[in-house]
């Protein structure tokens with residue numbers, strides 16, 4: 082895909098997330114790595130349902146704006162992910178309903194907030210660590226994500242929402258949707274006894 086096609090793909094994905102209720106208002110942000118090692122990111126305050134290909138923010142890996150509107154206030158944590166994991170080519174951050182509800186629970190397992198009970202989470206994403214709460218845009222989110230980036234594909238920001246990476250924008254989006262569906266299942270299952278996958282079953286999925 083050339084840059085124009087990547088811009089159009091980001092616009093289409095934002096609209097799709099918005100139309101299907103994954104994104105609401107002006108919450109959330111998307112980014113992807115371009116071939117010249119610069120980032121294409123959604124502008125701050127933008128509604129993901131109404132992105133414009135030509136006003137997307139183009140930013141250097143140092144965070145300097147090259148063209149387009151002012152970038153997302155979270156672009157520093159997006160940069161931290163790219164800089165600390167060469168496999169990361171795209172980042173999706175949303176305030177989608179069930180993952181955000183999960184992010185507000187006390188006593189989450191900070192090392193992995195989604196204990197596997199279906200295979201795809203293990204196959205596509207693996208463990209999901211929890212990043213402590215900081216206000217949106219706080220640089221400490223990036224510091225935490227930089228440390229976790231080499232070992233994980235998805236993260237839950239406490240009292241905020243998910244951050245999911247991928248080797249393409251489509252893969253990051255698919256992984257985000259798989260995680261959101263899993264969080265929804267967790268709330269549907271509620272307090273009923275769940276048969277979690279055994280360590281052997283999990284190991285088989287990782288092979």
Ligand SMILES: O=C(CO)COP(=O)(O)O
Pocket residue numbers: 107108109110123124125126127152153154155174217218
């Ligand atoms: O989700 C958001 C903050 O965490 C939205 O912020 P931006 O509009 O600056 O991208």
Ligand SMILES: [Zn+2]
Pocket residue numbers: 108109174175176217241242
């Ligand atoms: Zn946010």
